[in-house]
Amino acid sequence: xxxxxxxxGEIICKIVYYGAGxxxxxxxxxxxxxxxxxxxxxxMISLATKEDRTLFFDFLPVExxxxxxxxARLQIYTVPGQVIYDSTRKLVLKGADGVVFVVDSQRxxxxxxxxxxxxMFENLEDNNIKIDDLPIxxxxxxxxxxxxxxxxxxxxxxxxGKYPSLSSTATQGIGVIKVFKxxxxxxxxxxxxNLGE
Numbered sequence: 694x695x696x697x698x699x700x701x702g703e704i705i706c707k708i709v710y711y712g713a714g715x716x717x718x719x720x721x722x723x724x725x726x727x728x729x730x731x732x733x734x735x736x737m738i739s740l741a742t743k744e745d746r747t748l749f750f751d752f753l754p755v756e757x758x759x760x761x762x763x764x765a766r767l768q769i770y771t772v773p774g775q776v777i778y779d780s781t782r783k784l785v786l787k788g789a790d791g792v793v794f795v796v797d798s799q800r801x802x803x804x805x806x807x808x809x810x811x812x813m814f815e816n817l818e819d820n821n822i823k824i825d826d827l828p829i830x831x832x833x834x835x836x837x838x839x840x841x842x843x844x845x846x847x848x849x850x851x852x853x854g855k856y857p858s859l860s861s862t863a864t865q866g867i868g869v870i871k872v873f874k875x876x877x878x879x880x881x882x883x884x885x886x887n888l889g890e
Contacts, residue, residue, distance in 0.1 A: 707767075707790050711809070717795050717863040753768070
């Protein structure tokens with residue numbers, strides 16, 4: 694749930710990019726970071742292994758300016774995708790106000806996506822996050838590659854048409870901003886509801 698600091702007039706929301714290893718979570722974050730004006734961001738913290746895979750998380754606070762009399766800030770995280778880092782994924786997911794689930798569209802990665810999708814819901818439940826109240830957006834990434842799963846199949850097998858979904862090619866920045874705006878608007882709408890407006 695968003696942290697509302699009445700004394701300082703600040704709202705802090707947490708968005709987590711979740712998905713299987715090498716699905717494009719960190720690529721999304723790096724592209725977003727490159728596109729946000731310097732005056733609206735702080736330094737990005739990235740902890741990675743020698744294989745250039747996210748080991749813990751990336752953290753990117755983004756200043757959004759004034760929102761309903763409060764200074765709104767989004768804190769953007771990614772989780773490690775590897776199975777062995779489940780406790781870290783669970784910890785990073787704690788307190789999330791919104792989630793972008795990044796899907797690797799390659800056909801041979803479908804089972805990894807499915808496992809990570811199910812794992813996300815398990816970790817949300819373990820963190821006592823009300824899933825029905827949580828904004829979730831699916832990002833079907835790597836749409837430029839060959840032998841990819843059709844969108845219709847991904848929708849049927851993962852999403853069941855329940856959550857907003859968008860296509861992307863994060864390495865080229867295609868769709869990344871649109872996904873971020875979609876989750877950002879959904880999160881701020883939920884904050885507005887919680888403020889009683």
